Amino acid sequence: MLATKRILLIIGGGIAAYKSLDLIRRLKERGASVRVIMTAAAQHFVTPLAAGALSHERVFTELFDREAEHDIGHIRLSREADLIIVAPATADLMAKMAHGLADDLASAVLLASDKPVLVAPAMNPLMWSHAATRRNAAQLAADGVAFIGPNAGAMAERGEDGPGRMAEPMEIVEAAERLLAASGPLKGRHVLVTSGPTHEPIDPVRYIANRSSGKQGHAIAAAAARAGAQVTLVSGPVNLPDPAGVDVRHVESARDMLAAVEAALPADAAIFAAAVADWRAASEAGEKLKKDGNAIPPLMLTENPDILATVAHLSNRRPRLVVGFAAETQNVVAYAQAKRARKGCDWIVANDVSQHSGIAGGVMGGDSNAVHLITAEGVEHWPEASKAAVAEKLIARVAASLGPLGAAE
Known part of the structure; x- marks a missing residue:
């Protein structure tokens, strides 16, 4: 979500300013360009040289700068950003914002901007709890300013503890992604995603499963959320954290997954990335099957429900776009x-999961993928990329296919 986005970071004067240097790095890791404004107080804690070295951009510090203000630089800075982050936001800076003051570069830029603003407060707990600060925070929230933190914990002042610590850099990055997603291409859309394997019990101990890690499905759900969608992720058993901003329904078996998918409908798009087991035991043993030296007990199998085909053939609640996955070895x-023809879905994302796929470490459980997108128009061959990059590309195609909310359906 931050790739190609232009972030204007305003660093206020507080000890937490050192965290803002790491924030610059984290934002740039995700493809954002970062410009930095530092208040006079901020420069007592970190230097413009350090911020500039990390951002690879000139750092702005003065409102009346002969080089920057020949073309009304503070207006330009406010207009050219996609998002303004204030971190740390001191009590003084928040007061200026709440009352519309503009006596330095940071406050002038904030007053001259119509872009979304994310504030990460950082101050002593008594300053944060003071009635004046609470009024200012309430006014800023009413004005549409978004907040992340402050967190509770030990302060720089010896013996001080409580709410007032600036949110950690990754928390601020995730909040920035959510804020930008609010105006993303899938805003107002509901996207349903399945992910991971299913476990089909044989007895209370054993089950039938496959090597799916869920990494691709979870990456797709996260990308859809960053694009502004309301996302429901139906996940089989995986060792992955739930993606931020996603409604996750945890299931075990194929039948559980089908029930959860049907309960999550209607949706604008459904992406079935889960590696659902094709078969399950015809009857589940109530006790652990014992190896007692006699004949091996027979394992009779029966077919699992076809989740993709079931949803693709719905008459009244079928999503506008149904996307399946095909993991093949030849x-x-x-x-x-x-x-695609047999299941009745709109698209199929196919990949080679054999040992000869050429993907380092293998596709199943690995971090990379190389897929083929099969649609009614033909076949697109996507080169190897990280599963996160594949997810972003697929979600961009989904958004383009659905079009803006409210357009002719």
Whole structure:
């Protein structure tokens, strides 16, 4: 969500300013460009040289700068940003914002901007709890300013503890992604995603499963959330954290997954990335099957419900866009094309999960993928990329296919 975004970071004067240097790095890791404004007080804690070295941009410090203000630099800075982050936001800076003061570069830029603003307060607990600060924070929230933190914990002052610590850099990054997602291309859309394997019990101890890690499905759910969608993720058993901003329904078996998917409908788009087990035991043993030296007990299998085909053939609650996945070990494109026709879905994302796929570490459980997107128009061959990058590309295609909310459906 932050790739190609232009972030204007205003660093206020507080000991937490050192965290803002790490924040610059975290934002740039995600593809954002970062410009920095530092207040006079901020420069007592960190230097413009350090901020400039990390941002690879000139750092702005003065309202009446002959070089910057020949073209009304404070107006330009406010207009060219996609998002303004104030971190740390001191009590003084928040008071200026709440009352519309503009006596330095930071406050003038904030007053001259119509872009979203994210504030990360940082101050002594008594300053944060003071009635004046609480009034200012309430006024800023009413004005549409977004807040992250402050967190509770030990202060720089010896023996001081309580709410007032600036949020950690990654917390601020995630809040920035959520704020930008509020105006993303999937705003107002509901996207349903399935992910991970299913576990089909044989007895209370054993089950049938596969090697799916859920990394691709979880990446798709996270990308959809960053694009502004309301996301429901139906996840089989995985060792992954729930993506931020996503409604996650945890399930075990294919039948559980189908029930959760049906309960989550209606949706604008449904992306079935889960590796659902094709078969389950015809009957689950009530006790652990014991190895007692006699004949091996037979394992009778029965077919699991076909979740993709079930949803794709719904008459009244079918999502506008139904996307399936095909994990193949041979004839990848041909098998995927046949699967798309057989299942009745709109798109199939196919990949080679064999040992000869060429993906370092393998696709199942690995961090990279190389896929083929099969649609009614033909086949697109996407080169190897991280699963996060594949997810971003797929969600961009989903958004383009659905179009803006309110357009002719």
